[in-house]
Amino acid sequence: MLTGIEGLMGWLGAATGLEFGFMQRAALGCVLLALGAAPVGVFLMLRRMSLMGDAMSHAILPGAAIGYWLAGLSLPAMTAGGIVGGLVVAAAAGVVARHTVIREDAALATFYLTSLALGVLILSVRGTQIDLLHVLFGSVLALEASVLGLLAAVAALTLVGLAVLWRPLVMECVDPAFLRGVSRWGAAAHHGFLALVVINLVAAFHALGTLMAVAMMVLPAAAARFWFRRLQPLLVAAVLMAAVLSLLGLWLSYRTDWPTSPTIVLLLGAWYGVSMLVGPYGWWRQQHVPQRHLKG
């Protein structure tokens, strides 16, 4: 009997690749990433800032590259560099938007393009092609314990941060003028939220690379929107979708020997498409299925 269970576990481990330590760490990393990135992504989407998340993910590159330049492939240096880089670009774009004729979107675009170029230049001059690929596409199959620790810390910080800022953040999204009238928490909520975006991008960039870090935020949130209306279910659904699909993507890439980050992102994208077709608030159901209505 015992051998039967052990045999089953052994077969499962071999089929999913979880018999290997690197696959176990990758799976844990995906779940931790989903816990932090997906809820932040829901707020990004609802605030119409999804593309801003994308821009920020490129903006963290030069910071991480400078960290790499100074300290090599060192986790603390690249993490700190990425966080500082992201916050500097967000703040600089905010200053330009407030004080010049350039609006926030254009300001962010100019900064992130410059940042991206600078980051790629530093990595190309100071590092190797392998390093560049590692930073651009991540290394989810080579997560060390220290990176897992970082992912866990970021997930915890994000959940605590969202819980603490919940009320002012929701009010800032729904009615910013009202919040300004009754308290000064609007700015704290906005900037605290941006900081959460940056740390999640830095965490995701270690696993998925800077090019696709933002996918764990944007795609599950957008897919969840086709299934749920209310905010709380949206958050839970986005986390579950991100976790399940990234695990599936991990398994698929193990079976097919495809690169992991693109496989995960493509699966998330495919699920977004499916949700659009079959979700109750998706395009197909809203357009083509006759709706039964209530009496009152």
Add this chain to the structure above:
Amino acid sequence: MPDPADIELRDLTAGYERHPAVHHVSLRWRRGDLAAVVGPNGAGKSTLLKCVAGRLRPMRGRVTGVSPHQVAYLPQISEVDRSFPVTVAELVSMGLWHELGVWRRPTLVQRQRVQQAIEAVGLQGFERRTLDTLSGGQFQRALFARLMLQDAPVVLLDEPFTGVDTRTLEDLVCVLQRWHEAGRTVIAVLHDVALVRAVFPTTTLLARELVAHGPTQAVLTEANLLRARRLQEAFDEQAELCDVSEPNAAEESSHAHRH
């Protein structure tokens, strides 16, 4: 609720990009007043209200007797993102911010007050509906419920009845009168002169400058209304600097703005 004080405007001038929308207005609302502000489009009614609410800094003069945190203010164009997925009950509960702050959870009593406010504006049954499913009038009712929970001694309303049907209007006027009976100062910008005559004891007629202020019967005369229209039409785009120096405002720094 702390008792409201008399609200006084002293030589108030306010506007945008140096053009005054409100020009040298001095007046006084008694505490507990139910007051209307009327006038043609562009007469500075909203600007005046923003100054009283503390949302706009005057170019000259001042407002006394009210501080911004004592005010419940309903702007003319609300910035509410109605596509954000929160419910009517959650929107109305925002009016409890001054009691709950960032972290405290509403008590049973506070949740009952939210429910009572929703019922008072006739939105029972809509508590769990999201904002994008409400009509314009229902949404306005929800904003009124939020104002009720703010429990402020001074309530400022900027065209609160635009696009509202007769029944909603009657319900919301009832809310206004209950505020008045509770001793709050209520000041509302309105266009419907008949409604002002029927409901509001005090009226301010504005046409960038103060035309008349006092009991509604005395203010809303044909002569005053005609004068308001004339004043409003007579403004000059290429105006020069205004250099009024009044003896009672001599201590204040001289101001410079174009008309």
